[in-house]
Amino acid sequence: MELPALITTLRSALESDTVPLLREQLIDVHPADLASALVEFETSDLWTLLTVFPRAEQAKVFGYLPPEEQVNLSIRISRRKLAPIIRQMPPDERAALFHRLSDEQRETLLPALAQAEREDLLRLTAHEQGTAGSIMTSDYAILATDLTVAQSLESLRREAPDKETIYFAYVVDHHRKLIGVVSLRDLILAPVSMPIIELMNQDPICASVDMPQEEVAALIAKYDLLALPIINNQEQMVGIVTYDDAMDVAEEEATEDFHKNATIGKLESSVKDASIMLLYRKRVLWLVILVFGNIFSGAGIAYFEGTISAHLALLFFLPLLIGSSGNAGAQSGTLMVRALATGDIKMRDWGALLGKECLVAGLLGFTMAAAVVGLGWWRGGYDIAIVVAITMMFVVMVGSLIGLSLPFLLSRFNLDPATASGPLITSIADVAGVVLYFSIATWYLGL
């Protein structure tokens, strides 16, 4: 059912008091679609509509609601009503919700959970945000080392309803140390009496609980994994991160880099839902910092006031030259930032790329100089044309090299290179452009 039709169905059920009928009517609708439709309703109506479904379905739909809406419901719906849903949520989603609640709100909800769930939740939420530990789930299938294939299959069958995935099972010793991984595919193909220890892959790819979440996502993408086992520093298995969570992380990281590229702070919620003050705060700091960067360009111009007042025609080319410097810088900076983020290039590639960039920037600078030399002649005569063409060659090259180097420099000092390109590079390239332009003009025009 398309989203508008679904919303209409829900709305008319509310109006005609036939909400209980929805349970049968919407049995084949995917929980993600139900969640998309439910956010269009007020909290109380949303709750009425949500609770018509079976408990397990409610937890699924709740998990697909936007985080802000989950928090909103957690605050406005009584503990007694909400607890059954929270209890049915997968442990990683439950932990993510708790991370967003205030201490007081957590205190209210915790007693509603069973002892085991409470301990699991506290363990999961203990990990720092942005690490493997903060996105892993504790619902994974483990197998003891002494099982056969038949016993393993029986064990998975028994545990299947409670596990996030049974397509991979992890073989652990009696200290819970991870010693192997086996896929359900291998299990159903293997002879039933084969010992699991012979079938398993003995060198499973795994990650530490402290690994940054973007590296976890990159590992899962690189090795095409369904799930990545997570171990603590005693090599004990403590959770898994599944491919769908890795996809969410990759999208979140790409968005964050994209925003940083325009010097916007990390936005936890969507642009649509973010408050005016939040958007203001995420943008104002860099705008102010960059203003002070531009003061250097202004000072550069002021320093050359003599040259400018002697040749006011030079001003015509100012935006064009500093703009080209900034644009060339933004291009090479963006190429580097994304290539560093995807692991396409490493720090040690800087030298090789520098040589190549010099040649590319030289060609670009030459093309740009050719593109503007006629304009220089027409507006300011022969001398101005020469100054503009020489300056263009230089500023495109200097801008490109700033754009290439800044991301590496930031990486070197463990800062996020994504902050580097866009406005920051443009501002630095602007200063260089102003100084180069008027220095060349002053020298060539003999002032």
Next chain:
Amino acid sequence: MELPALITTLRSALESDTVPLLREQLIDVHPADLASALVEFETSDLWTLLTVFPRAEQAKVFGYLPPEEQVNLSIRISRRKLAPIIRQMPPDERAALFHRLSDEQRETLLPALAQAEREDLLRLTAHEQGTAGSIMTSDYAILATDLTVAQSLESLRREAPDKETIYFAYVVDHHRKLIGVVSLRDLILAPVSMPIIELMNQDPICASVDMPQEEVAALIAKYDLLALPIINNQEQMVGIVTYDDAMDVAEEEATEDFHKNATIGKLESSVKDASIMLLYRKRVLWLVILVFGNIFSGAGIAYFEGTISAHLALLFFLPLLIGSSGNAGAQSGTLMVRALATGDIKMRDWGALLGKECLVAGLLGFTMAAAVVGLGWWRGGYDIAIVVAITMMFVVMVGSLIGLSLPFLLSRFNLDPATASGPLITSIADVAGVVLYFSIATWYLGL
């Protein structure tokens, strides 16, 4: 084994003529790691090292090699030697390779494949690049409608070695029309005598072969699917797209948007491998276009030469004011471009966002004006301070509104909004900044 150690092992095997021993020695190394190590070698050594492994392993490693390296090997290795590897590749990877070969190269390789593989390959490569059809694989498991759970499991067990995934199987009627999907998890939990038709989900999420690949990736991410069935316009099932291919598409699309944001054309290969002329071509067009955009700023300045020569102090603030306009524009443009790309906002949200952006930009403009008013006083006195503060308020607001509107406008005309932000918005905001600044100055200073 870490990458440098792996490369050393391979190199010393080559030098001491002990390559055949590698087969045993590297049995537990992941094919993705082997591929990363192999690209460090010359083609002939790469081939020597690759062919020491079992056939199936060779095909896996080959699939993990960068596309350029695959093409390079396809051209330089004889058909007789290469064919067995190509035959073992998953159909989607094989089709992707063929898409990159010239017609002549395809003609050379095709006869080496068996009839069925050839037909499958021609079917897969017939789909336009960038659609679901071009990234799907034909190795999926299907089940007939009249099977029981036990028969289905037996069928999957038989087919497992050849299929990309057996964790989901698709139930099709005798016209190959997709009528349901069943997971291996549900199969191993269900009573063995249950008819498959009762167990299956009767309303599977599927996509058409023509759907753009980024929408396919978004569907898989939204519904947390392992694989998405692809149907033709007769509703017949023709393939599946798996989650790992969707992750690759999502990364590729994010990279493309990131690049477009700095007005860089679509780069098929990595920055490291791209030739100098390719990088030049992908960058030069927009640089030249933007130069001509900057001419308008230059013309604006030239128009106000009278005002400028009367108050040269105004020039000090020029970079600062037009820079702020561009930066504010880049920020709001980037927020919109990414939110449109992730489906976070839709075209119809423009009105609501406009109102919010006016308030955010107003606050930002006010803050920025306050930040520079003192500077204006110090450099140019009371009158200049007023002009600079008023201009700052306006340019930040105008820049932000340009940044907000341009991505929507491009979407409206079916152009990619990712081209919108960064340098393009900055150039447009620059012109607006110049004109606003000197107009306000001319008016306020009574010139």
